[in-house]
Amino acid sequence: MAAAPQTQAQPASAAVKARQRRAREEELLVWPDLVFIEFICAVLFTILIVGLAVMVDSILLDRANPAVTPNPSKAPWYFLNLQELLLHMHPALAGVVVPTVALIALGAIPYWDNTAEGQGEWLSTPRAWLNLKVGAAVGAIGTTLLIFYDESKHIQVFEMIAGKDSWPEPLNFMRGLRGIQNEINWPAWTLDVPLGNVLRLDLLGLPKIELDWNIPGFIVEQFIPVNTMVGLPILLSLVAHKLKIAQTKRDHMILQFSGFIAVYVTLTIVGTYFRGEGLALVPYTIFADPSH
Amino acid sequence: MAATERPQGRSMGDRLYDAIFGNRLWRSIFRSGYPNTPRNQMLAVATNVFLHLHPTRIHRTHVKITHTFCLGGLSFFLFLGLTISGVLLMFYYVPSVDRAYTDILALETDVRFGQLMRNMHRWMAHGMVLTVLMHMMRVFYTGAYKPPREFNWVVGVVLLVLTLLLSFTGYLLPWDQLALWAITVGTNMVGSAPLLGEPNRFILVGGFQVGQAALTRFYALHVIGLPLMAAVFMMVHFWRIRRDGGLARPL
Ligand code: HEM
Numbered sequence: 001m002a003a004a005p006q007t008q009a010q011p012a013s014a015a016v017k018a019r020q021r022r023a024r025e026e027e028l029l030v031w032p033d034l035v036f037i038e039f040i041c042a043v044l045f046t047i048l049i050v051g052l053a054v055m056v057d058s059i060l061l062d063r064a065n066p067a068v069t070p071n072p073s074k075a076p077w078y079f080l081n082l083q084e085l086l087l088h089m090h091p092a093l094a095g096v097v098v099p100t101v102a103l104i105a106l107g108a109i110p111y112w113d114n115t116a117e118g119q120g121e122w123l124s125t126p127r128a129w130l131n132l133k134v135g136a137a138v139g140a141i142g143t144t145l146l147i148f149y150d151e152s153k154h155i156q157v158f159e160m161i162a163g164k165d166s167w168p169e170p171l172n173f174m175r176g177l178r179g180i181q182n183e184i185n186w187p188a189w190t191l192d193v194p195l196g197n198v199l200r201l202d203l204l205g206l207p208k209i210e211l212d213w214n215i216p217g218f219i220v221e222q223f224i225p226v227n228t229m230v231g232l233p234i235l236l237s238l239v240a241h242k243l244k245i246a247q248t249k250r251d252h253m254i255l256q257f258s259g260f261i262a263v264y265v266t267l268t269i270v271g272t273y274f275r276g277e278g279l280a281l282v283p284y285t286i287f288a289d290p291s292h
Numbered sequence: 293m294a295a296t297e298r299p300q301g302r303s304m305g306d307r308l309y310d311a312i313f314g315n316r317l318w319r320s321i322f323r324s325g326y327p328n329t330p331r332n333q334m335l336a337v338a339t340n341v342f343l344h345l346h347p348t349r350i351h352r353t354h355v356k357i358t359h360t361f362c363l364g365g366l367s368f369f370l371f372l373g374l375t376i377s378g379v380l381l382m383f384y385y386v387p388s389v390d391r392a393y394t395d396i397l398a399l400e401t402d403v404r405f406g407q408l409m410r411n412m413h414r415w416m417a418h419g420m421v422l423t424v425l426m427h428m429m430r431v432f433y434t435g436a437y438k439p440p441r442e443f444n445w446v447v448g449v450v451l452l453v454l455t456l457l458l459s460f461t462g463y464l465l466p467w468d469q470l471a472l473w474a475i476t477v478g479t480n481m482v483g484s485a486p487l488l489g490e491p492n493r494f495i496l497v498g499g500f501q502v503g504q505a506a507l508t509r510f511y512a513l514h515v516i517g518l519p520l521m522a523a524v525f526m527m528v529h530f531w532r533i534r535r536d537g538g539l540a541r542p543l
Contacts, residue, residue: 027349031333034346034355041362042369049373049419053411060400063393064472066501073473075481076463078421078456082481095481096489107449109432110442118435120541122359125435132433250435257432 072279080271081264087279088150088177089225098229102260113253123254131246131254138236139262146228147270151281152176177224181216190215233259345530347538354539359434363427367455368526370420375519377413385465387511389504392467417459424455436540444532447525454522461514464507475510476502 028034075083085094118125123132148154152175155167167175172183192212202208233256240246246255276282312318313325327336334348353359384403385395399406428448431437437445464475479502483493498505533539 026352028352028355029330029333030337030346030348030350031327031343034350035337035343037355037357037362038365041365045366045369046373049412049416050408052415053408056411056415057400057407058411058414059468059470060396060466061469064389064467064469066472066503068469070469070473073477075474075477076460077418078459079478079481083477086481091481091484092486092489094484096485103449103453107446110437110439110445113437114439114442116438116543119438119543120353120434120436120539122434124542128433254433261429 071277072275074271074275077268077272080275081267083279084147084267084271084275088147090221093222093225109253109257113249115249117248117250125248125250127245127247127251128254131240131251132258134240134245135236135255135258136262139259140266142232143263143266144270147281150177153281177220180224181220184216186216345534347534350538351541353541360539361426361430363423363430367420367423367427370416370423371522371526373416374413374420377409377416378515380409381413382515387465387507389467389507392465392507396466396468417462420455421459424452428452434540438540441532441536441540444529444536447529447532451522451525451529454518454525458514458518458522461510461518464502464510465514467507472502475506479506 074080082094082099085098088094118128123129155175159166173179175183191214193215195211195213196202196209199209236259237246237252237255240252240255246252270281274281274283313322324332324336327333337343337346337348381399384399384406386392396410399410401407403409431445431448460475460478464471479493479497482496483489485492494500496506496509497503498509
């Protein structure tokens with residue numbers, strides 16, 4: 001479209017750190033170059049959308065009926081990742097704390113990685129692609145394995161090999177996350193610790209805590225999930241640092257962001273296609289009838 | 293159209309051109325003719341209320357499709373398309389639990405192009421969630437969030453949240469089983485937060501369960517509250533792109 005010769009970006013030598021004067025010969029006029037592209041884009045997408053809308057009708061099920069709960073009931077697809085999390089931890093954690101923290105962390109990215117490195121070009125730093133791949137792979141595989149663990153898939157695999165009911169009794173607490181709560185003989189007192197009598201906030205003039213604390217429940221629903229969600233990414237960065245995969249801030253950022261996207265996508269896919277009746281893990285339901 | 297070696301006399305094309313673009317009506321709308329000198333092309337952008345969101349010049353690397361994949365522009369385009377199709381849908385839709393569902397049914401069966409309008413609105417809505425997410429990824433992987441663009445990234449995150457909320461509030465409006473239960477599941481997630489969760493859910497839903505109050509609230513948010521907020525943040529977003537010196541490029 002433009003006649004001027006293709007010029008390479010300047011090598012980022014340390015001496016030329018300061019922003020160069022805007023090189024006029026490197027610039028194009030918005031009219032017509034950009035306006036033209038925008039116009040073509042808009043036309044193509046109008047055609048695409050009209051085509052899609054002619055061919056595929058949107059769903060309309062029966063009239064809303066509060067008395068009939070469909071099984072499974074699912075949130076819109078872009079929230080199914082949260083709904084999937086909900087199955088593995090305390091609802092307050094999955095439904096509110098995780099999305100809030102995730103959004104704040106997302107917004108904080110530029111304040112943490114404020115280097116100028118790799119700016120304005122696709123994955124241009126030396127280890128960018130490597131970190132993208134490692135982060136995405138660890139995120140996707142790790143999430144899948146964690147879900148499999150919580151759904152006792154490892155038991156199924158073990159018993160397929162070693163025979164029916166062969167999972168050793170003493171290891172029952174490893175059947176899934178809930179196993180820690182249900183398969184261990186917790187002393188009775190751990191099930192409701194009257195927090196108000198332990199943490200005597202009333203002595204400090206604050207209101208007395210009225211809460212019976214269920215320690216095993218707390219461990220399974222909050223302590224382990226929080227530590228997994230915070231710990232595994234930190235571990236990933238530490239290991240990547242040791243192995244010299246991630247060396248700069250930008251490297252770590254790409255690693256973590258790619259991991260986050262992979263986790264997000266994996267959870268969405270599992271929540272959308274692999275959760276059937278009662279939200280049980282089922283093989284593939286993409287072709288299931290949406291009307292029940 | 294170089295006018296150097298032209299034979300004498302005005303051709304048919306020239307006269308037609310003048311008739312279309314030289315008449316008083318056209319001139320009253322577009323004060324000048326086609327901008328065919330660089331100076332006029334810059335003025336065309338700078339003086340047009342719609343085009344002046346752009347700078348007058350941009351760096352050559354940024355018109356390559358593969359730099360942005362047009363994703364931010366497409367998000368905006370879909371937002372505009374959703375506004376137009378949404379207004380058309382409003383002609384036929386009354387947000388009442390008695391009427392909402394039958395209005396949608398009537399829209400699909402009785403209204404000319406009603407089904408098409410609904411389909412377009414729905415696919416564009418899903419599409420916008422996707423393009424915004426992908427736009428965020430493109431900005432991240434091109435390192436375009438770095439100083440001085442930190443704040444525009446934050447504005448972007450707000451736009452992402454608004455986009456999700458727009459889609460979520462729209463989900464309830466057809467008032468079918470899918471709508472009711474998706475919103476019930478979604479708002480219950482809000483309700484599970486410690487301390488403020490239940491009060492917040494109550495405010496959002498306007499009662500103990502998703503009913504008329506929820507429909508009214510979601511409708512108001514969907515057709516006016518959230519789009520206005522999104523429009524304001526988009527203005528800031530675009531303005532900041534220019535103030536930050538155009539799109540990011542290598543130092
Ligand atoms: C409704 C949603 C959004 C709209 C309509 C929108 C629109 C745009 C447009 C038109 C551009 C110009 C370049 C391009 O097309 O890529 C842009 C750039 C940018 N956007 Fe967005 N955006 C949205 C959401 C977001 C989100 C979610 C983020 C990040 C979290 C974000 C961060 C940025 C940044 C930092 C730039 C500057 C990029 C650069 O300098 O290369 N935007 N946006």
